[in-house]
Amino acid sequence: MNHEEFRKNAHAAVDWVADYLQQIEKYPVKSQVAPKDIYDQIPPSPPGSGEPFEALMSDLDSIIMPGITHWQHPHFHAYFPGNSSYPSVIAEILTAGIGAQCMVWETSPAAAELEERMMEWFKEMMGLPTDWHGVIQDTASTATLTALLTAREWKTDFQSNTKGVTERKLRIYCSTETHSSAEKAVKIAGLGSENLVKIPVDGEMSMVPAALQKAIEADMAMGYTPCMVISAMGTTGTLAFDPTKQIGEICRQYNIWFHVDAAYAGSALVLPELEWLREGLELADSFVFNPHKWLFTNFDCSAYFVKDKEALIKTFEILPEYLKTKTRGQVNDYRDWGIQLGRRFRALKLWFVIRTYGVDHLRSTIRTHIGYGAWLANQIEKDSHFELLTPQKLNMVVFRYSASDKSTEELNTINESILTQINQSGKAYITHTKVNGMYGIRVVLGQTRLEKNHVKNLWGLLVKTSDESSH
Structure with a gap:
């Protein structure tokens, strides 16, 4: 790849990233592939001669993307987020270019x-x-x-x-x-x-x-x-x-x-x-x-x-x-x-992020995420079919579906089923924890592109799935 080809292909790659982030909600949050699905599509031996950039991008779309779990999706509520942002991505490109x-x-x-x-x-x-x-x-x-x-x-x-x-x-x-x-x-x-x-x-x-x-x-x-x-x-x-x-x-x-x-x-x-x-x-x-x-x-x-x-x-x-x-x-x-x-050169992306947003905006966004956590905890407390397992802290909520006529073991099975169904649906990605032997669903509301409508959608999905799983 020569200088002019690099310029052309790099522009195409940045366009691809921009389209991906703009349209990310069309993807299932958690990858739906089975073990070895990606591996079996990749040739067992490397190519003897070089391949065109267009072939690489085509295979990125057809082979790689189905096996990606989308951490930048606003319905990624699992683990803790691995956040990104536009200025950070740009700084990473520059960091790689400077080398x-x-x-x-x-x-x-x-x-x-x-x-x-x-x-x-x-x-x-x-x-x-x-x-x-x-x-x-x-x-x-x-x-x-x-x-x-x-x-x-x-x-x-x-x-x-x-x-x-x-x-x-x-x-x-x-x-x-x-x-x-x-x-x-x-x-x-x-x-x-x-x-x-x-x-x-x-x-x-x-x-x-x-x-x-x-x-x-x-x-x-x-x-x-x-x-x-x-x-x-x-x-x-x-x-x-x-x-x-x-x-x-x-x-x-x-x-x-x-x-x-x-x-x-x-x-x-x-x-x-x-x-x-x-x-x-x-x-x-x-x-x-x-x-x-x-x-x-x-x-x-x-x-x-x-x-x-x-x-x-x-x-x-x-x-x-x-x-x-x-x-x-x-x-x-x-x-x-x-x-x-x-x-x-990790400091460059910090410089870009802090200068682009400013401290006031960073604070405002984190306050907003904490507010989303309080909103979700409030919905759980008002619903007789759910209960908080720990006090709500910052923007993380740990809870479970609950029913007085069911044992801890039965509730653990139901809550695990709720989580599995939501993750398999591709509509959201959540993970679990255990609190004193009770299976808890843990939701973290800290994704960069998260908005209030996503939190409301998640709550609706939890209610609907719990109704289906408990009957």
């Missing part, structure tokens, strides 16, 4: 300095502690692992990177509702999953601080070394909020690294009125949230903050001859701030 590998300042000074400034913008927008230092990671899972590795080094006087961790029995604490990335991080860090202590939760599925303190003291009595506590600001299952301030005070009392995982709900910190979310954050040693979930920025883009950047850098820095530069110490070489050496 920079942004491992150190000298490999693209603009990338490093824009990233530094974007993290400062977030601190101002969200009311985060001013003494934190920010860096963009790919995902919250990577950020949690980064925090854990830093905590491990900090707790072992930076000896475990060289001597290993076999002499210290380090313990990590989280609630029973904490994201699975915590257990994965403990395994990768070589601490052993049996040293991840899961703390009980209360009726709202939040970590119980007294139980945490009891577990810490019991471990210390047995010769273990408490290393890190992972607190959730919005769990995946029910959007439960662990009490940040109480947990932070326990960590300070026992000299334990305190990491706050706000992967999804952290974006709501842009709202000044949600002051309760900030309570105790100054006690955190590290914090992560994902703009790629609820701030309209393409995956992947995870904002990670740390109080002690020297501990972070000391954990990860390795300086072979080929990475030595004359600017070292004067600038942020972000390859020392995490696991990856190679780094994408």
Whole structure:
């Protein structure tokens, strides 16, 4: 493909993306294909000679698109959204075209300095502690692992990177509702999953601080070394909020690294009125949230903050001859701030999104989504056939179809059937959770293109499907 062909084909590709996003509601939200449907349409061997661009686009439509679940569809209410927006897409195109590998300042000074400034913008927008230092990671899972590795080094006087961790029995604490990335991080860090202590939760599925303190003291009595506590600001299952301030005070009392995982709900910190979310954050040693979930920025883009950047850098820095530069110490070489050496130019899409919309519009949209959550919760509470399983929080609602003459097992089967039928219809995509053994439908109302009529349509679909499933 030469320069002129690229120009022509790139225009065609952008037109395709524009048409796709404009007409996205014509697609079933969740892909309806069966396993191997796509695989069997792809030739077992690669072509010997090049094929025309038109053939690629034709096969994109006929082979690939039926196997796509449409995360940008306004009826995507599953998991947490992987949001996008027009300015973010444009920035991704430009990032790919520039093709920079942004491992150190000298490999693209603009990338490093824009990233530094974007993290400062977030601190101002969200009311985060001013003494934190920010860096963009790919995902919250990577950020949690980064925090854990830093905590491990900090707790072992930076000896475990060289001597290993076999002499210290380090313990990590989280609630029973904490994201699975915590257990994965403990395994990768070589601490052993049996040293991840899961703390009980209360009726709202939040970590119980007294139980945490009891577990810490019991471990210390047995010769273990408490290393890190992972607190959730919005769990995946029910959007439960662990009490940040109480947990932070326990960590300070026992000299334990305190990491706050706000992967999804952290974006709501842009709202000044949600002051309760900030309570105790100054006690955190590290914090992560994902703009790629609820701030309209393409995956992947995870904002990670740390109080002690020297501990972070000391954990990860390795300086072979080929990475030595004359600017070292004067600038942020972000390859020392995490696991990856190679780094994408992720700050550009943040810059485009924030400047295009402005802070006021971002806040307004998130307020609107929270209002949609309150509206749906209100419909559920007024309908005798449904019940909330947890208090409605922000823009997520966890509920179930209910009937007094049916057992928990029968209701679990009915609710699973409701969810399956809705997803198979292609009209919406929702996922489930379990709350004290009860099968719950969880709906997240945070998609970029979501409007009130979509929420009303979803409620109508839930009512209609539940009527059919319960008879």
